[in-house]
Amino acid sequence: MNIFNFKKIASLKRMLFFFMGIFLQIVSISSTSLCQQINFHSPQNIKSFADFLFCDKDYLRAIYEYEKYLSFIDDDTIQFKIAISYSSINDQIDAVEKFKTIKITSPLYEESKIELLKSLYLLNVNSQYFTYADEIIESKSRYSINAEKIKNTSRLLLNHELPDKQIFLFPFDENEKKTLSNFYDRKTNPSYKSGIIAGILSTIIPGAGKIYTKDYSDGITAFLLTGLFTYLAYTNFEHNHSERAWIFTAAGVGFYTGNIYGSIASAQIFNAKINFEFDEGVKLFLQEKNYFTPVYDFCK
């Protein structure tokens, strides 16, 4: 028995294909015409895309898109964003150039000056940087205090004499003062070890100089080695093995004098470590404070 009416099913199939064809054609025609209407390269769309990239921290591509936008419309905010992007990818030379292009009439002029100071700091702490910092401080602008803070903190990285503690800490708030006071004390009274004392200690007791410079295991090793060779030399002399005794004496003297020398070197390395850790601490502090630059709400 034939349950299905095959002719009816075939005609239904044909109808279905017909309507599907019409539907697909409508969809394709409408999407094509819609695409024609959207200009993806309009200044506004370029800016929207660039803003998206900027907020996504894709700064390199954001710069490219912002530059494209600037070829249509001159905009100080966009120039500022380009400079911020260069600064964020640590291209401080280009960042400095871009910050310099921000006009005095721009609402972001003062921000650009403090950002420029940050870029100059990241480039090199030199006389140009300090001159520019003084310029901002003397201008009595909104960010003069920030400039004074970054200037005073970065002075810790140089080997120049620091001002009086009260003057040095003046621009900072109470929380910052605690940290900066600690830095100031460490800078003015570093916990260095004296090479002369280390040498003298090792002359009196082999290895004592290295223990003084906190190289404990090296100090103990030096003591044991010197002691061992001295003992070997002594017993060999005692038993009339003069050749061996002289060899052990030479080795013992070598380890003894080498340890005195090494203790002086160890004190120098200890001091270099103190300087290194201090500089790293100051740099980290500035980084955590975002170099005393303001926070912007470009991505809100």
Place this chain on the structure above:
Amino acid sequence: MIINNKYLLILFFILQLIIYPQTDWVRWEKSDPTYQLKNSFIEREYDLSIESVSDIIVKPIINAYWFFVSDVDGANCPFQPSCSGFLVQSIRETNPVQGILMFFDRFTRDTNIFGRQDHYPKFDSRHYYDPISLYTLSETKIKFIPANRIVNKE
């Protein structure tokens, strides 16, 4: 003889499997692997040229040590440069007396097996970086590198 189509297909399939690995030699071509560890960090300066009086004594001793002991025994010094290399370089950078003092100090540190990882930066997986510049007593030459860093070039 009638061949069943099914068996014919299976036969083709097996044949092409056999042929394919035979032709895939370009990708899997024969190679001669070596499992010998590369001693790229050792750059032996076998050199007997005399530039100073100390070279008359030091260079033959060092060259003989490298040739008869170190190269045979393997590079076992935990430091970069190795102790013998340190001696040669320290004499070259300073003077024979200071160089020998630096060597004895280095040898003492080499004997100490404790706390190396907290004291020296790493050079590679097996060596600690301990350059001559730290021990010449010239403060300007000291470039401190913290212990947790990896230094892969001189």
